[in-house]
Amino acid sequence: MPSGKSNAVIGQSGGPTAVINQSLVGVIEELHQHAEIDRILGAKHGVRGIINNDFIPLNGVAADLLERVAQTPSSALGSTRDKPDEAYCVKLLESFKKNNVGYFFYIGGNDSADTARIVSEMAIKEGYPLHVYHVPKTIDNDLRTTDHCPGYGSAARFVALAVMGDDLDNRSLKGVKIDIIMGRDAGWLTAASALARQGENDGPHLIYVPEVNFSDDQFLADIDRVYTRLGRCVIAASEGIRYKVGDKNSLVTEKAMQGGEVDAHGNKQLSGTGALGDYLSEMVKTKLGIPLQQKTGSKLRVRADTFGYLQRSFPGIVSSSDAHEARLCGRMAVQYAIAAPEGLSSGSVAIKRVSEEPYKADFFPTALTNVARQTKPLDTGFVVNGCDINSAFIRYARPLVGPLPIAGRLF
Amino acid sequence: MPSGKSNAVIGQSGGPTAVINQSLVGVIEELHQHAEIDRILGAKHGVRGIINNDFIPLNGVAADLLERVAQTPSSALGSTRDKPDEAYCVKLLESFKKNNVGYFFYIGGNDSADTARIVSEMAIKEGYPLHVYHVPKTIDNDLRTTDHCPGYGSAARFVALAVMGDDLDNRSLKGVKIDIIMGRDAGWLTAASALARQGENDGPHLIYVPEVNFSDDQFLADIDRVYTRLGRCVIAASEGIRYKVGDKNSLVTEKAMQGGEVDAHGNKQLSGTGALGDYLSEMVKTKLGIPLQQKTGSKLRVRADTFGYLQRSFPGIVSSSDAHEARLCGRMAVQYAIAAPEGLSSGSVAIKRVSEEPYKADFFPTALTNVARQTKPLDTGFVVNGCDINSAFIRYARPLVGPLPIAGRLF
Numbered sequence: 001m002p003s004g005k006s007n008a009v010i011g012q013s014g015g016p017t018a019v020i021n022q023s024l025v026g027v028i029e030e031l032h033q034h035a036e037i038d039r040i041l042g043a044k045h046g047v048r049g050i051i052n053n054d055f056i057p058l059n060g061v062a063a064d065l066l067e068r069v070a071q072t073p074s075s076a077l078g079s080t081r082d083k084p085d086e087a088y089c090v091k092l093l094e095s096f097k098k099n100n101v102g103y104f105f106y107i108g109g110n111d112s113a114d115t116a117r118i119v120s121e122m123a124i125k126e127g128y129p130l131h132v133y134h135v136p137k138t139i140d141n142d143l144r145t146t147d148h149c150p151g152y153g154s155a156a157r158f159v160a161l162a163v164m165g166d167d168l169d170n171r172s173l174k175g176v177k178i179d180i181i182m183g184r185d186a187g188w189l190t191a192a193s194a195l196a197r198q199g200e201n202d203g204p205h206l207i208y209v210p211e212v213n214f215s216d217d218q219f220l221a222d223i224d225r226v227y228t229r230l231g232r233c234v235i236a237a238s239e240g241i242r243y244k245v246g247d248k249n250s251l252v253t254e255k256a257m258q259g260g261e262v263d264a265h266g267n268k269q270l271s272g273t274g275a276l277g278d279y280l281s282e283m284v285k286t287k288l289g290i291p292l293q294q295k296t297g298s299k300l301r302v303r304a305d306t307f308g309y310l311q312r313s314f315p316g317i318v319s320s321s322d323a324h325e326a327r328l329c330g331r332m333a334v335q336y337a338i339a340a341p342e343g344l345s346s347g348s349v350a351i352k353r354v355s356e357e358p359y360k361a362d363f364f365p366t367a368l369t370n371v372a373r374q375t376k377p378l379d380t381g382f383v384v385n386g387c388d389i390n391s392a393f394i395r396y397a398r399p400l401v402g403p404l405p406i407a408g409r410l411f
Numbered sequence: 412m413p414s415g416k417s418n419a420v421i422g423q424s425g426g427p428t429a430v431i432n433q434s435l436v437g438v439i440e441e442l443h444q445h446a447e448i449d450r451i452l453g454a455k456h457g458v459r460g461i462i463n464n465d466f467i468p469l470n471g472v473a474a475d476l477l478e479r480v481a482q483t484p485s486s487a488l489g490s491t492r493d494k495p496d497e498a499y500c501v502k503l504l505e506s507f508k509k510n511n512v513g514y515f516f517y518i519g520g521n522d523s524a525d526t527a528r529i530v531s532e533m534a535i536k537e538g539y540p541l542h543v544y545h546v547p548k549t550i551d552n553d554l555r556t557t558d559h560c561p562g563y564g565s566a567a568r569f570v571a572l573a574v575m576g577d578d579l580d581n582r583s584l585k586g587v588k589i590d591i592i593m594g595r596d597a598g599w600l601t602a603a604s605a606l607a608r609q610g611e612n613d614g615p616h617l618i619y620v621p622e623v624n625f626s627d628d629q630f631l632a633d634i635d636r637v638y639t640r641l642g643r644c645v646i647a648a649s650e651g652i653r654y655k656v657g658d659k660n661s662l663v664t665e666k667a668m669q670g671g672e673v674d675a676h677g678n679k680q681l682s683g684t685g686a687l688g689d690y691l692s693e694m695v696k697t698k699l700g701i702p703l704q705q706k707t708g709s710k711l712r713v714r715a716d717t718f719g720y721l722q723r724s725f726p727g728i729v730s731s732s733d734a735h736e737a738r739l740c741g742r743m744a745v746q747y748a749i750a751a752p753e754g755l756s757s758g759s760v761a762i763k764r765v766s767e768e769p770y771k772a773d774f775f776p777t778a779l780t781n782v783a784r785q786t787k788p789l790d791t792g793f794v795v796n797g798c799d800i801n802s803a804f805i806r807y808a809r810p811l812v813g814p815l816p817i818a819g820r821l822f
Contacts, residue, residue, distance in 0.1 A: 016583050018576075021819070042821060045583075056821055068819030074579035076821045081584065165429075165724035168485035172427050172456075173492065177720075273692070274685010274717055281684070306685055308716035309588075313576035315816050317727065405726050408432070408479030410453060410467055410487045 005036060006102025006129075009050060010058070011043035012075035013108035013115070015139065017151030018158075018318045019326035020107055023135045024077065025070040026330020027105045028058055034338055037103065046080035046108075047115060051091045053099075070327065073313045075107075083111055089118045096123075096130060103131045105333050109138040109149075113348055114372035120346040131340070133333040134348035134368060137326070139312045141188035142375035145366045146350035150329050153322030153400035155182070155311050156192035159236075160401055162307055163196035167203035167234045168407060174232040175301030176223060176284055179204070180277045182311050184240045187211050187378035189311070192397055193236035194389040198407060203234025210240035211377050212386045214252055219280075220287050222387050227292055227300075239276060239306075252276060277304030319402045325351060325361060336365040359399030416447060417513025417540075420461060421469070422454035423486035424519035424526070426550065428562030429569075429729045430737035431518055434546045435488065436481040437741020438516045439469055445749055448514065457491035457519075458526060462502040466510075481738065484724045486518075494522055500529045507534075507541060514542045514748050518741070520549040520560075524759055525783035531757040542751070544744040545759035545779060548737070550723045552599035553786035556777045557761035561740050564733030564811035566593070566722050567603035570647075571812055573718055574607035578614035578645045579818060585643040586712030587634060587695055590615070591688045593722050595651045598622050598789035600722070603808055604647035605800040609818055614645025621651035622788050623797045625663055630691075631698050633798050638703055638711075650687060650717075663687060688715030730813045736762060736772060747776040770810030 010027050012020055024042075031037045042056035043049035056077065061069075069076045084092065096104065096119075106116045113134040123130035136143050139155035159181055170177045181190040187209025194207060205226040208214060226233040242249045256279030281304040292300045329349045336347060348371040354360045382393035421438050423431055435453075442448045453467035454460035467488065472480075480487045495503065507515065507530075517527045524545040534541035547554050550566035570592055581588045592601040598620025605618060616637045619625060637644040653660040667690030692715040703711045740760045747758060759782040765771045793804035 012583075016580055044822065058821070061821070065819055068817065069821060070819070071816070072579065072819045073576050075583040076819065078822075079583040161726050162721050165484050165726045166720055168483065168726075169427055169720055169724040172423075172486040172490040273689055273715065275689060278684055278686060278689075303720070304684065305719035305721065306717065307721070309577055309580055309714070310573050310716065310718070310721070313580040315572050315576045315579075315818075405482070406479065407726075408476055408481070408483045408487065410469070410472070410480060411455065411489075 005038040007039040007041060007100050008037050008103035008105065009041045009043055009055070009096070009101050010077065010105045011046040011050065011107065012077045012079050013046040013106060013112040014079060014081070014137070015312055016074040016079055017137055017139050017312050018073040018154040018314065019151055019323050020074070020137050021072055021076045022070045022323050022326035023107045023137060023150060023330035025066050026327040027135065027334055028061070028066060030331040030334035034334065036338060041099065041101070042077045045078035047082050047084050047088065047092060048080045049078070050095045051088070053095060073315050084115050084118065086118065089115070089122055092119050093122055093126070093128065097128060102129055103337050105133050105135055105337070107135040107137050107330070109140070110143055110371060110373055110375050113368055116346070117368035117372045120368060131337040132346040132368070133337045134371060135329050135333045136349060136371070139189060140183055140186050142186035142377070143371055144374060144376045145348070145370045147353045147361070148351060148400055150322060150326035151312070152188065153319035153402070154317070155189055156195070156397060157317060157319045157401045158311050158314055159189055159192045159307065160195035160404055161317065163193040163204055163234070163236055164404065164407065166305070167196060170203060170232050170234050173301070175303060176227060176233045176235070178235045178237060178277055178280050178304040180237055180239055180304065180306040182307065183210065183238045185210055185375060185377065187238050190236050190238040191378055191382060191389045191393055192401065194394060195397060195401055195404065201230055204236040205230070205233050206235045206387045207389050208235070208237040208241050208387060209378055209383065210238050210242055211380050212383055213244040214241040215243070216283065218386065220284070223284060224288060224292065228295055231296060237280065252279070255279070274304070274306045277306045280304060319400060321359070321400060321402055328363065332363045341365055356395065416449040418450040418452060418511050419448050419514035419516065420452045420454055420466070420507065420512050421488065421516045422457040422461065422518065423488045423490050424457040424517060424523040425490060425492070425548070426723055427485040427490055428548055428550050428723050429484040429565040429725065430562055430734050431485070431548050432483055432487045433481045433734050433737035434518045434548060434561060434741035436477050437738040438546065438745055439472070439477060441742040441745035445745065447749060452510065452512070453488045456489035458493050458495050458499065458503060459491045460489070461506045462499070464506060484726050495526050495529065497529065500526070500533055503530050504533050504537070504539065508539060513540055516544050516546055516744050516748070518546040518548050520551070521554055521782060521784055521786050524779055527757070528779035528783045531779060542748040543757040543779070544748045545782060546740050546744045547760060547782070550600060551594055551597050553597035553788070554782055555785060555787045556759070556781045558764045558772070559762060559811055561733060561737035563599065564730035564813070565728070566600055567606070567808060568728060568730045568812045569722050569725055570600055570603045570718065571606035571815055572728065574604040574615055574645070574647055575815065575818065577716070578607060581614060581643050581645050584712070586714060587638060587644045587646070589646045589648060589688055589691050589715040591648055591650055591715065591717040593718065594621065594649045596621055596786060596788065598649050601647050601649040602789055602793060602800045602804055603812065605805060606808060606812055606815065612641055615647040616641070616644050617646045617798045618800050619646070619648040619652050619798060620789055620794065621649050621653055622791050623794055624655040625652040626654070627694065629797065631695070634695060635699060635703065639706055642707060648691065663690070666690070685715070685717045688717045691715060730811060732770070732811060732813055739774065743774045752776055767806065
């Protein structure tokens with residue numbers, strides 16, 4: 001670099017969240033505090049903007065607009081599903097060199113952390129002075145090392161509110177209701193449905209996560225048991241629930257969709273379709289319709305909703321602790337990139353839970369290899385009998401989601 | 412009736428809304444003000460509770476619990492899909508006589524107004540002094556006579572927020588996104604998606620309602636046009652969109668579901684399934700996948716979400732004008748039932764828009780025959796080119812939905 005100053009690039013990647021812009025604004029605000037930084041460049045649509053030299057200048061953005069952006073869901077810079085290989089990363093580094101970029105902040109999940117790792121290692125090998133910091137973001141809450149992920153609390157809040165409302169609806173007009181919740185491999189978000197419960201017979205009455213093998217027979221037996229007792233049953237099921245066949249897992253939704261689309265990371269497309277909910281719903285109608293009608297004397301009503309993209313993009317109901325932490329993760333990324341604590345001039349920001357009551361969190365830097373690629377499944381210690389979530393999870397998740405409205409009931 | 416005093420029964424019917432309990436609490440509060448009323452009885456699950464003598468005593472409910480109930484979505488007394496015939500109404504009247512009921516308040520849609528009408532006419536024929544008032548409620552906004560329906564504003568607010576968030580999501584990760592919105596016969600709720608737009612290229616870019624004949628070819632041509640211009644397309648479509656075949660209408664979802672379930676009112680079950688969204692999504696992938704990939708150079712990403720029951724039950728995001736009016740409709744029903752203005756000792760409460768800017772509404776009583784049975788479709792004067800909604804509708808709907816958050820954008 002010609003002078004002591006260099007430019008910083010910020011990008012956003014993967015599925016957006018309701019607070020990913022809090023992190024973006026946190027990075028921008030903190031960059032303004034440091035004399036080492038010259039220009040601040042927003043990469044449009046993540047790594048794709050970097051290789052296409054498609055940047056938004058961010059130095060002069062007014063504080064009130066920045067604050068409005070922070071409170072707006074979805075990635076304000078645009079996002080991408082591109083998963084760079086070595087050749088793609090060579091182009092990233094070329095762009096950084098050409099643009100005198102000394103700092104790269106990438107807000108995303110484990111795939112983005114891996115991109116950050118590859119670019120960072122490549123820069124070290126070539127002796128180019130580049131500080132790369134990953135800012136964690138995912139509604140799936142599946143990043144390793146960190147206690148929880150920015151974006152999770154707000155999505156979990158949406159799920160808890162949605163299931164609470166849906167359970168009240170189901171109390172009013174009884175039946176079997178199946179709610180399909182995002183989470184391809186990890187059940188964290190589906191588990192958050194348990195926060196909806198306030199009274200003993202409140203739903204969700206059954207919760208199914210990808211970490212526990214799914215069985216049609218057990219599922220039907222569970223519903224039969226709940227419905228026979230309460231005359232209704234609200235179910236939260238992850239889009240990623242799967243059968244175990246021999247040593248292999250197979251997604252229930254795959255059976256429901258007979259094939260289905262695969263994304264650039266080789267992941268099966270599960271969201272943006274109602275197939276799984278409709279499939280489970282049909283199974284319940286076919287297998288339990290007549291026996292439950294005989295038991296209860298009334299026709300079995302079965303419905304399914306797939307919460308879909310609203311879980312990550314619905315405006316105005318963010319968790320305030322999530323918004324706060326997402327902002328701070330952005331700021332800490334810049335501080336770590338500049339100060340390089342414990343020699344980590346590149347790394348990822350992680351959250352540590354310092355105290356439970358009152359909830360208090362702190363931040364620490366961690367190596368990119370501790371976050372990249374592999375993910376963290378839901379701890380199966382939180383799962384009860386394969387179809388419920390325990391109070392230890394509630395204690396874990398409640399401060400991340402924030403206080404929920406208390407339902408008024410007349411019976 | 413032995414003394415001058417008689418008892419009042421309140422019931423809730425049909426699909427719940429986010430503010431149906433505001434009306435319930437409005438009725439209770441106002442009944443407390445009138446010496447004519449002795450006991451206040453809440454019918455559990457609507458008319459079903461009346462014939463089963465299953466009542467909740469409501470006189471002694473504490474004010475703070477009542478206020479909490481008012482703010483809780485879904486029917487606190489329980490609801491029903493029962494559509495009473497003459498024989499059923501005979502039983503209702505018997506229950507009223509046995510319980511010394513002189514006032515019956517039924518909170519519901521056009522079917523509930525029809526039940527109120529039958530019972531009221533039956534009581535007159537038998538010389539039994541019964542005042543029956545229907546309190547309007549429906550997210551569909553399809554009741555005749557009234558300017559709009561309590562419950563609509565909050566559901567429309569959910570839809571506007573959901574589509575706003577979804578459009579931001581789609582800006583970030585581009586593609587074709589189809590959102591399926593409730594409304595079997597009326598497009599009012601789907602039209603409310605237009606409120607999501609803040610800038611020129613904001614979605615929803617295409618809006619389809621049941622009042623306009625749906626055509627696959629036109630639908631595909633519309634998407635092709637928008638996608639070619641913007642590289643993305645957000646679509647709001649009603650669950651009730653239909654083809655016209657000769658003189659007959661046929662639901663698109665029927666083709667999607669090949670059959671499907673019918674409810675007690677003879678209505679086809681459209682909610683609680685993702686079939687329509689998946690069907691349209693598949694059509695777009697199959698017919699436009701290759702041509703649009705050739706035009707734009709990138710793979711076409713198509714997703715569908717069906718908003719489902721969240722539209723009527725999601726807690727915490729009610730429209731404050733809707734909540735206010737729902738409460739007042741309950742209070743006015745009691746006042747009208749007791750004072751019998753214009754001879755209407757039975758009737759329905761309707762809303763009149765008194766001024767537009769600032770928005771101001773007033774209430775008036777109307778005969779049950781003006782509300783019962785038939786519904787009011789979306790005025791097709793609000794529809795543009797069969798695939799959009801105009802600014803006259805925005806002026807109509809905005810005060811009912813209330814102010815929405817303003818998205819912060821960087822490009």
